[in-house]
Amino acid sequence: MPNRMQEHIRLNPILSDPQQDILSINAEVIRLQDEAANNPEHWLHDGLKAHFEARQQQLAALKR
Structure with missing residues (x-):
C-alpha cells in the first residue's frame, strides 16, 4: 500500500510552506485529524495501516 501522506503534505498550501505561522499549521493539522476521524480511508491512516x-x-510468523 503506498503512503500518500508525503504527496498530500507537499500539495497542501499550509503544510508545505515553511514560512507559515505555527497556529495556522496547528489549525490545519486539527482539521485534517477531524477529517480523518470521519473517513477510515483517509490518507492520514496509511502509515498506521502499514504498521x-x-x-x-x-505475529503470524511467530505462531507458525
Whole structure:
C-alpha cells in the first residue's frame, strides 16, 4: 500500500510552506485529524495501516 501522506503534505498550501505561522499549521493539522476521524480511508491512516499489517505478519510468523 503506498503512503500518500508525503504527496498530500507537499500539495497542501499550509503544510508545505515553511514560512507559515505555527497556529495556522496547528489549525490545519486539527482539521485534517477531524477529517480523518470521519473517513477510515483517509490518507492520514496509511502509515498506521502499514504498521499494523507488518505487525500482523510478524505475529503470524511467530505462531507458525
